[in-house]
Amino acid sequence: MHEGARERIARFLGAKESAEVVFVRGTTEAVNLVAYAWGLHNLGAGDEVLLSLMEHHSNIVPWEIVSRLRGFKVQYAKVKSDGTLDYSDFESKLSNKTKMVCLSHVSNVSGVINDVRRIAKMAHDHGALMLADGAQSVPHLPVNVRDLDVDFLAFSGHKMLGPTGIGCLYCKRALLEKMSPFQGGGEMIREVSFDTTSDRCGITWNDPPWKFEAGTPDISGSIALGEAVKYLDTIGMQEVFDHEVMLTRHAMMMLKVHDKVKVYGPEDLASKCGIIPFSVDGLSSHDVALFLDNYGITIRSGFHCAQPLHQVFKLQSSARASFYIYNTTEDIDRFGEVLGEIEKL
Amino acid sequence: MVAIEDYVSRVEGTCGAEKDVIVIFKYEKKDEAIKRILAKAQLKNSIAGIIFELGFGDFSFRLYSSGKAIFRSIKNREELNGILDDLLL
Numbered sequence: 047m048h049e050g051a052r053e054r055i056a057r058f059l060g061a062k063e064s065a066e067v068v069f070v071r072g073t074t075e076a077v078n079l080v081a082y083a084w085g086l087h088n089l090g091a092g093d094e095v096l097l098s099l100m101e102h103h104s105n106i107v108p109w110e111i112v113s114r115l116r117g118f119k120v121q122y123a124k125v126k127s128d129g130t131l132d133y134s135d136f137e138s139k140l141s142n143k144t145k146m147v148c149l150s151h152v153s154n155v156s157g158v159i160n161d162v163r164r165i166a167k168m169a170h171d172h173g174a175l176m177l178a179d180g181a182q183s184v185p186h187l188p189v190n191v192r193d194l195d196v197d198f199l200a201f202s203g204h205k206m207l208g209p210t211g212i213g214c215l216y217c218k219r220a221l222l223e224k225m226s227p228f229q230g231g232g233e234m235i236r237e238v239s240f241d242t243t244s245d246r247c248g249i250t251w252n253d254p255p256w257k258f259e260a261g262t263p264d265i266s267g268s269i270a271l272g273e274a275v276k277y278l279d280t281i282g283m284q285e286v287f288d289h290e291v292m293l294t295r296h297a298m299m300m301l302k303v304h305d306k307v308k309v310y311g312p313e314d315l316a317s318k319c320g321i322i323p324f325s326v327d328g329l330s331s332h333d334v335a336l337f338l339d340n341y342g343i344t345i346r347s348g349f350h351c352a353q354p355l356h357q358v359f360k361l362q363s364s365a366r367a368s369f370y371i372y373n374t375t376e377d378i379d380r381f382g383e384v385l386g387e388i389e390k391l
Numbered sequence: 392m393v394a395i396e397d398y399v400s401r402v403e404g405t406c407g408a409e410k411d412v413i414v415i416f417k418y419e420k421k422d423e424a425i426k427r428i429l430a431k432a433q434l435k436n437s438i439a440g441i442i443f444e445l446g447f448g449d450f451s452f453r454l455y456s457s458g459k460a461i462f463r464s465i466k467n468r469e470e471l472n473g474i475l476d477d478l479l480l
Contacts, residue, residue: 330405330407330409330411330461330463331407332405332407332409332411332413332461333411333453333461336413336455336457336459336461337442337455339457339459340441340442340455340456340457340459347405347406347407348405348406348407349406350406356407356408362407362408362409363405363406363408363409390438391436391438391444
């Protein structure tokens with residue numbers, strides 16, 4: 047069942063084979079895996095890794111840590127005031143020094159959908175690899191890794207009806223073959239033999255993907271994630287996306303009538319997912335979240351692990367409404383009613 | 392002897408540049424905690440009798456009938472504990 051879940055997830059992503067899907071604890075571990083297993087061995091002084099200012103901390107911090115160990119430079123592409131990527135700035139920062147490009151497929155703060163296919167082509171044209179953070183895209187829209195032509199794609203189970211503590215790293219097989227292991231022991235070993243001549247142990251790694259899955263696998267987690275993927279497959283990811291677009295359109299219309307509410311991010315629905323960051327005049331995002339919570343409406347408040355993007359928006363923090371398949375227009379109408387109450391404060 | 396721990400389940404610093412602190416009262420003690428706080432703090436505004444904008448000395452905070460309160464511009468845990476001591480005990 048564990049390997050069956052891997053096969054199902056590989057088909058869901060459009061991977062060539064299930065061996066290209068590595069089970070990890072989540073998106074954060076997936077990015078760390080690439081930063082350490084690939085970055086530590088392939089990057090050094092004079093090299094560059096290109097990120098953007100809209101990245102989740104999980105797609106910033108691993109690269110900053112490894113850059114301090116290996117001496118390469120981390121570059122950040124600018125984000126426009128509406129939260130969209132500045133593609134010109136991104137392209138201007140690509141050079142033959144760039145060895146890795148890492149970008150959110152969908153921003154977890156603004157919901158902006160980045161043109162990952164275009165960025166992957168730009169990266170490959172400069173000889174760089176492409177890692178897409180799919181934490182907010184894989185659960186919400188159709189994602190095909192071969193169509194996007196990404197080298198790596200990371201995502202988490204808990205954002206797509208699965209449990210916490212399980213996620214996946216998609217990686218092209220040829221890269222997995224070349225990469226060194228991330229952690230040692232357990233599943234990732236084929237053989238460990240003591241050599242009396244050298245007084246050392248000789249180690250043979252297991253084949254990918256198990257080479258990157260040290261220890262006892264989270265079997266219950268992988269099976270549960272496989273079932274979540276099966277459920278989403280039954281609905282169809284285009285249906286999931288269309289439902290979210292409908293809800294987002296409804297919410298954007300509703301928010302416009304609230305004078306004290308300011309919405310961030312693009313207004314063009316063609317370039318965003320079902321995530322709406324907003325603020326209410328005179329109130330902190332935490333005040334707004336607690337107020338809504340009192341009426342049984344859950345949103346998130348704070349930096350959302352993306353502090354640099356809040357610097358771009360010049361915000362101390364933001365409130366974030368987000369939608370999924372279980373939400374309805376009635377939920378949004380109720381959200382609007384409570385916002386009306388909040389404006390009376 | 393009654394202590395603030397009898398009423399408070401946990402305290403969370405907020406994620407963001409603001410220095411807000413959220414106090415979450417124990418579910419079984421939240422109604423008593425709210426009653427005690429309302430008896431001591433100055434009521435500035437109330438919405439539907441379930442959300443209260445309050446003042447206490449130099450501090451302002453908001454109390455929710457769900458059993459949560461948000462305090463603004465709190466310097467540290469000691470300062471918060473002092474306020475909670477005065478409000479709850």
